[in-house]
Amino acid sequence: MAANWKMYKTPAETKTFFENFLPLVKDAKHCEIAVCAPFVDLPAAIDAAAGSNVAIGGQNLYWAKEGAFTGEISGPMLKTLGCEWVIVGHSERRQYFGETDETVLKRTKAAIEAGLKVIVCVGELLAEREAGETEAVLEKQYAGGIAGLSAEEKAQIVIAYEPVWAIGTGKTATPEMAADAHRVIRKMAGADMRILYGGSVKPDNVTALMAQEEIDGALVGGASLDPVSFSKIVNF
Numbered sequence: 001m002a003a004n005w006k007m008y009k010t011p012a013e014t015k016t017f018f019e020n021f022l023p024l025v026k027d028a029k030h031c032e033i034a035v036c037a038p039f040v041d042l043p044a045a046i047d048a049a050a051g052s053n054v055a056i057g058g059q060n061l062y063w064a065k066e067g068a069f070t071g072e073i074s075g076p077m078l079k080t081l082g083c084e085w086v087i088v089g090h091s092e093r094r095q096y097f098g099e100t101d102e103t104v105l106k107r108t109k110a111a112i113e114a115g116l117k118v119i120v121c122v123g124e125l126l127a128e129r130e131a132g133e134t135e136a137v138l139e140k141q142y143a144g145g146i147a148g149l150s151a152e153e154k155a156q157i158v159i160a161y162e163p164v165w166a167i168g169t170g171k172t173a174t175p176e177m178a179a180d181a182h183r184v185i186r187k188m189a190g191a192d193m194r195i196l197y198g199g200s201v202k203p204d205n206v207t208a209l210m211a212q213e214e215i216d217g218a219l220v221g222g223a224s225l226d227p228v229s230f231s232k233i234v235n236f
């Protein structure tokens with residue numbers, strides 16, 4: 001169960017979140033929990049979550065280890081700070097920041113080399129779904145962004161299926177639609193791959209989504225910003 005805070009919260013708000021959140025999930029033994037926070041909040045998050053059952057992650061990284069890349073953050077930087085996870089290829093990065101399947105693969109390989117586990121995001125646009133292209137889009141994103149990983153590298157990732165039209169819109173894919181897309185991904189990724197669903201996951205729809213055998217977890221945006229709401233999702 002992973003939180004993607006996107007561009008929300010200050011370090012002080014991060015500290016307050018964890019003070020409230022950790023007691024609510026301390027008995028959750030059924031899942032791994034990760035909170036992916038903005039870069040500037042990571043030290044506060046790592047400090048607050050130390051010794052708990054909650055891991056911390058970044059939301060992006062650059063593929064070089066270091067160098068003249070103004071404004072970028074590397075895998076080794078996240079790892080030495082204490083991150084365990086990083087999100088790669090979120091649709092917002094694909095839509096607004098030029099992320100492609102090719103750069104998804106580069107970032108994912110660099111993250112794994114740095115010792116991070118990766119949440120690799122895929123998902124179709126509304127126009128693509130309406131044109132009946134969902135399966136083709138997922139196959140293309142997998143072929144370009146994930147298939148180039150070795151078996152050892154694949155063991156270090158989870159895939160998040162996030163239909164773009166369901167992100168931040170309040171429109172969730174029905175559990176059946178999500179499961180259909182997960183089956184397409186699983187055919188390529190294999191039985192051992194953990195596949196998360198993301199897109200308007202809330203406390204009141206998480207149980208139906210998680211009841212689908214194909215859905216192994218959730219990547220949660222808006223509803224992860226509130227500690228009570230995210231704890232309800234974790235403890236579905």
Ligand code: 13P
Nearest residue numbers: 004167168199200221222
């Ligand atoms: P929402 O849960 O706000 O729809 O965001 C989903 C998402 O993009 C998680 O990465």
